[in-house]
Amino acid sequence: MKNPLILILTISIFIYSCNNYENYKAPANVIIQNYGGELAYGAGVGVSNGNKYDYLSVELSKSLFLQYGILPGNVITHIATEFAKVTPHNIKEIHIELVDIPTDNGTRVFSEKISIEEAKLIISKENILHNCFDKIALNNITELTPFLTEDYKTSFIEKDGELAIKGINEMIGQYKGSMFRGYDFMGNDSILGKDFILLNGLMLGSKVNAELSIIIDPEKPDNECIVALRY
Known part of the structure; x- marks a missing residue:
């Protein structure tokens, strides 16, 4: 039988994602229009110094932004600021992954964690x-x-x-x-x-x-x- 704690956590994440789906559609559309590819997002729970915190996970895949000379860090910051505009107050970080990104040597993955505080500073x-x-x-x-x-x-x-x-x-x-x-x-x-x-x-x-x-x-x-x- 599945661990009850994991089951509850999974259900909570699913409910959370559904409740915020409409809010996240706007930033998701902005990112796709700018960089192409496919975007997925959902909530997660992390642990830091023994304390739990909520974060938003965003994944952009199959984008061709590198072919247009756009740096991965610029894309990551843009994703963070767009999603930070609509995230609820309990979210502390946005975890962003750029996956299946074509390069001359195959594909690469870029990832970074950006605090909501930093993202909102940029927005301000x-x-x-x-x-x-x-x-x-x-x-x-x-x-x-x-x-x-x-x-x-x-x-x-x-x-x-x-x-x-x-x-x-x-x-x-x-x-x-x-x-x-x-x-x-x-x-x-x-x-x-x-x-x-x-x-x-x-x-x-x-x-x-x-x-x-x-x-x-x-x-x-x-x-x-x-x-x-x-x-």
């Missing part, structure tokens, strides 16, 4: 990203301060400015915030002299392939952003 900063996107879309270079160090040799200069804007607009139009892999908080920076948020993503354009960084000064009330390109 979306307005800052949109503010930066709007400035870029308006081609208002004067509102974007070039960030130049030894690592960032090229930015919005006269020679490449128009081409760079076109590439960024294509990236934003196709992938929105899904091209960014989380937030890195860094302090005592030599440029800003204070904490800032650095977002790195791969800019994909028909004529431009470059790494795009958006740097946000959290102390600025108007969410001023600095954009840098590295070719």
Whole structure:
């Protein structure tokens, strides 16, 4: 006979999944529309330091995102933030697996655990990203301060400015915030002299392939952003 505890847990997970099915349809559709493949999700129970916690498990399979130059970490973060918008308060983590992902050497599996707290922090900063996107879309270079160090040799200069804007607009139009892999908080920076948020993503354009960084000064009330390109 099946262990009663396992049976109860299985039934609980099934009921939980059914009750939240409608809520999860929206984020699931967003992910499938962006990356293709097949998506499965359900609830689970984990143990940390002897304490149980609830998590959401999401699995994306048979996606071709690597063939389009999209990094696995970007996909994982996008999945986490979309599902975190509708998860109930008892969920503490989202466990994400990207499986059956075709590569030149067969298929690969990518997995990561992201806390709901981290995912919701990213969500809370979306307005800052949109503010930066709007400035870029308006081609208002004067509102974007070039960030130049030894690592960032090229930015919005006269020679490449128009081409760079076109590439960024294509990236934003196709992938929105899904091209960014989380937030890195860094302090005592030599440029800003204070904490800032650095977002790195791969800019994909028909004529431009470059790494795009958006740097946000959290102390600025108007969410001023600095954009840098590295070719």
